[in-house]
Structure formats: structure tokens, C-alpha cells
Amino acid sequence: MSQPALTAVGAPAQISVVVPTYNERGNLLELTRRLDAALEGFAWELIVVDDDSPDGTAAHARDIYTQDTRVRCLRRIGRRGLSSACIEGMLASSAPLLAVMDGDLQHDPAVLRTMLLTLLREEADLVIGSRYVAGGSVGDWNSQRVMISRVATRLSTLVTHREISDPMSGFFALRREVLDSCVKDLSSLGFKILLDIVASSKPSVRITEVPFTFGERLTGESKLSTNVVWEYLLLLADKLVGRYVPVRFLAFAAIGALGVGVHFLVLSIAFKGVGLSFAVGQSAATLIAIAFNFSVNNLLTYSGQSLRGKRWLRGLASFYLICGIGALANIGISSYLFGNETSWPVAALAGIAMSSVWNYAVSARYTWKA
Numbered sequence: 001m002s003q004p005a006l007t008a009v010g011a012p013a014q015i016s017v018v019v020p021t022y023n024e025r026g027n028l029l030e031l032t033r034r035l036d037a038a039l040e041g042f043a044w045e046l047i048v049v050d051d052d053s054p055d056g057t058a059a060h061a062r063d064i065y066t067q068d069t070r071v072r073c074l075r076r077i078g079r080r081g082l083s084s085a086c087i088e089g090m091l092a093s094s095a096p097l098l099a100v101m102d103g104d105l106q107h108d109p110a111v112l113r114t115m116l117l118t119l120l121r122e123e124a125d126l127v128i129g130s131r132y133v134a135g136g137s138v139g140d141w142n143s144q145r146v147m148i149s150r151v152a153t154r155l156s157t158l159v160t161h162r163e164i165s166d167p168m169s170g171f172f173a174l175r176r177e178v179l180d181s182c183v184k185d186l187s188s189l190g191f192k193i194l195l196d197i198v199a200s201s202k203p204s205v206r207i208t209e210v211p212f213t214f215g216e217r218l219t220g221e222s223k224l225s226t227n228v229v230w231e232y233l234l235l236l237a238d239k240l241v242g243r244y245v246p247v248r249f250l251a252f253a254a255i256g257a258l259g260v261g262v263h264f265l266v267l268s269i270a271f272k273g274v275g276l277s278f279a280v281g282q283s284a285a286t287l288i289a290i291a292f293n294f295s296v297n298n299l300l301t302y303s304g305q306s307l308r309g310k311r312w313l314r315g316l317a318s319f320y321l322i323c324g325i326g327a328l329a330n331i332g333i334s335s336y337l338f339g340n341e342t343s344w345p346v347a348a349l350a351g352i353a354m355s356s357v358w359n360y361a362v363s364a365r366y367t368w369k370a
């Protein structure tokens with residue numbers, strides 16, 4: 001039986017511009033104005049995805065909505081992460097065309113118009129605003145940042161298998177189908193959402209680049225954190241081997257190996273240096289190594305959801321408990337194997353593997369609630 005049609009209210013958006021924000025209050029109004037001017041003739045909407053910025057960006061976006069209902073806001077609590085913000089913003093849209101750009105006006109809305117026209121002329125499925133094709137530029141970056149960007153671009157071909165001059169760009173537009181066909185394969189780690197999409201999309205997706213010059217930030221400051229390099233490596237690792245082993249587990253295991261180093265350092269200072277008993281030294285080393293592992297995992301493995309303040313203390317307590325049970329399981333399994341004719345190194349390794357997987361899986365669930 002056919003359903004009665006809904007009464008049409010408002011024109012549907014043809015294009016959703018997704019803008020991830022963290023402390024961009026001072027830039028939003030001007031961004032809206034410039035989009036309005038640049039996208040004249042398009043039915044557009046702006047989806048601001050704000051990670052609960054302390055400067056009140058989300059509340060400001062809602063204020064702008066009262067004057068211009070094309071401006072919407074998705075506010076995320078207790079989360080950080082540019083890629084995941086962009087993905088969730090795009091998933092909150094129903095428009096056939098999507099674009100992603102920064103909220104600080106370093107990406108010129110006039111270039112966005114060119115990108116949309118390219119999509120509408122059916123010349124491509126994904127259009128990248130590139131700083132590295134003829135006519136584009138990074139603006140006034142220092143030589144170190146240019147060098148890092150160049151190395152990262154070179155590395156990216158490991159996962160994209162395509163010649164793209166600027167796969168690290170945060171400025172691009174695409175057809176919804178491109179996102180729909182790869183969204184379940186996205187890593188959503190770190191800052192490089194375009195690279196994630198290109199690496200996950202089919203070779204048949206047509207990609208072109210249009211030049212643009214990276215502008216000056218209007219107000220506020222860059223959030224480019226010290227974690228970018230680490231998060232970039234996690235993304236590459238996830239794209240290369242994530243299908244076989246969770247990349248977070250690899251990070252967790254690598255940090256665990258560093259923890260062994262910390263353990264020996266503390267033990268040798270306490271036992272050999274200060275002259276405490278072995279049992280006391282070993283206990284102190286164990287407690288410190290677990291705290292070290294917790295802190296580093298909290299910063300790196302779980303950088304998008306790092307625990308702070310009271311939640312940090314509660315997390316540390318749960319991590320002690322989990323690792324304690326893991327150690328008992330380790331001793332139990334390895335002793336059992338050793339008692340059943342397994343050679344001692346193999347028995348020991350099996351115990352370590354077992355407790356690592358336990359510590360990772362249970363702390364992911366209870367300590368970081370990943």
C-alpha cells in the first residue's frame with residue numbers, strides 16, 4: 001500500500017560541508033559568511049563537528065543556527081580526533097555531495113566551489129584541494145614542516161597505491177557513494193581522514209586535484225599536536241596489517257616491551273644501586289612498570305580518548321587489577337605447560353603471550369572503554 005507523501009518543508013541540501021572544530025569560536029561566523037558568498041546558487045549546509053571545545057564553539061554554532069538554519073552542530077563529549085569527527089559529520093548528512101574543510105579559514109571556500117563544480121560536471125568522484133600541484137602552495141610553512149609533510153606523502157603511497165600529490169590534505173569533496181562504499185573499512189585514527197578514505201576506496205574511484213594555497217589561520221591556534229607523527233604511523237600500520245591484527249594491540253605490545261626496560265631499570269637501581277632486597281626491588285619495579293605502561297598507553301594507544309583527572313586515577317587502579325590477574329594467568333599457564341614437558345622458554349613465551357592478550361583485551365573494554 002502506498003504511503004501518503006510528506007509535506008515538503010525546506011529544500012534538501014545538495015552539499016554538506018563538514019568542519020571539524022576544536023576551539024574555533026572566533027572563526028565560525030566568518031566561515032559561514034564566506035561559504036555563503038562562495039557557494040551562491042548551491043543548496044548547502046554546514047555541519048560543525050565539535051569535540052566539546054572549552055571556548056564554547058558548539059554553543060556559538062547553535063547561535064549562528066538561529067540566524068541561519070543551514071548551520072548545524074554535532075557536539076561530541078569526551079572524545080578527540082579529527083578523522084572520527086569528519087566521518088561522523090559526513091554520516092550525519094543526507095546530501096549527495098560531501099566536503100571536508102578546516103574551521104580556521106586556511107581552506108578557501110572559493111576553491112570549494114571549483115571542487116563542487118568538478119564533481120557536478122562528472123569529471124571525478126573525489127576532488128582534493130592540493131598544496132602540491134602547479135598553482136598550489138603551503139603558504140608560509142617552515143622548512144621542517146615542509147620536510148615532514150614530504151616524507152609523510154612519500155610513505156602514504158604504501159597504502160594508497162596511487163599517485164596523489166597531496167593525500168594528507170584536509171580539504172576535499174566527494175560523492176556520498178564514495179564514502180558509503182568504504183566507510184566500514186575506515187580506520188578513523190588520527191588526523192588524516194583523506195588518506196584513510198583513499199586507501200580504503202576502490203581503484204575505480206576517479207580522483208582529481210585542484211590547486212589551493214594554504215591560507216593564514218584567521219584566529220585561534222593550531223591543534224597540530226605532538227602526537228601527529230605517531231597517529232600517522234598508526235594509520236599506516238592499520239591500513240597495512242589492521243585486517244590481520246588490531247593496530248592498537250601492536251602499539252600496546254610495543255609499549256609493553258618498553259615497560260620491560262623500565263622494570264629492569266628500576267630493579268637495577270633499587271637492588272644493585274640502593275641495596276634494597278630483591279623482593280622489594282622487584283615489587284617496586286613491577287608497580288612502576290605497570291604505571292608507566294598505563295600512562296604511555298593512555299597518551300598514545302588511546303590518544304583520542306585519553307583519561308584525565310579522576311578518571312585517570314580510576315583507570316590506573318583498574319589497570320593494576322587487570323595486569324595483576326594477567327600475571328596470575330601468565331604464571332598459571334606457563335607453569336602448567338612447563339610441568340607438561342614444554343621447554344621453559346616456550347612455556348614462558350606462552351604465558352607472556354596469554355597475559356598480553358588478556359591485559360590488552362580487558363583494559364580496552366574496562367579501562368578505556370574503547
Ligand SMILES: Nc1nc2c(ncn2[C@@H]2O[C@H](COP(=O)(O)OP(=O)(O)O)[C@@H](O)[C@H]2O)c(=O)[nH]1
Pocket residue numbers: 019020021022023024049050051079080081082085101102103104106170221222223224
Ligand atoms: N572535532 C575536532 N576537530 C579538531 C581536532 N583537532 C583539530 N581539529 C580541527 O581540525 C581543523 C584543522 O586543525 P588545525 O589545528 O587548524 O591544524 P593545522 O591547520 O594543520 O594547524 C581545525 O578546524 C581544528 O579546529 C579534534 O580533536 N576534534
Ligand SMILES: [Mg+2]
Pocket residue numbers: 102104106217222
Ligand atoms: Mg589550520
